Amino acid sequence: MQHTLSNKALFKSTIIALVIAGIVLISFILPAEYNIDPTGIGAKLGLTALANPGGSATISSNQSDELNTENQQETDIIEVIVPAGRGVEYKFAMAQFKKMEYQWQTDGAALFFDLHGEPEGDTTGYYESYAIATLTEMKGSFTTPFTGVHGWYWKNTSDKPVVVKLTVGGEYSIVGLKK
Template structure:
């Protein structure tokens, strides 16, 4: 014989389920999806960053990026860098020793020369260590910094047209932006 629940028990279970679903909605789903955080829990858990990844547009003619807020840990930043025809630009991040960055970048179609490298903090000799050098239209991967310092890309546009690069990064870093 199978036990059946009374209508009162079913109503009680339904009310509890609706309450838990509402709590999950207010505490987790709204902060992560819509950047609405009435309880403050979403910000403490880093969920509000999921709803609002920063996007920056950096023009090759300008000397600074629109992202200038230092961060230690975040979701992902999407950065657009325009490399003018016949010019080279560097886009940099400050990182501590043994911190990891995951990245993906692609051009608007043209292959472009790049050097992914790092410069040790406090070094005045001009030393830098290259992690990857090639001419490609896109690349993705990750790296762990061997030393504290400035790390990032140098892109050289050898074509007669401007090249737009879309860079997506996540990890433990502070955005420096374009470096002269």
């Protein structure tokens, strides 16, 4: 015996599917992709940070002995603007076991940050954090445990944009702002 759906049951199933799709669109897709969050759920889940509109960065390069004196490689000075109430990620592509020396400071406001890396080719969303805190500045170095993109996520909880001056040296290529 073959089971068939009546027109009424098919119509009801279609309406339920459309309602679920609408809820997913409003609650998850719009906040993550377009920073439109009519319900506030996207902000609570951290999805609005993924949209990242308004974040910007400028880069200047120079030879410097201040960082990375062993390899005498180029040092990059990067200015990242973290918009009010938002978060931005700034990344570098690095091979396994490569070292980066860094120093960053804000123009005064403390920012939550997560220095982390994401393995190349990973599609699960896995990342490894190297340092997490809320500070106005930090100086240090790290050696990459795997090939992939590595860098900072800064979150600005204030009501004014915060400028981060990031100075880096090492074996990397700049990916830049990640959306």
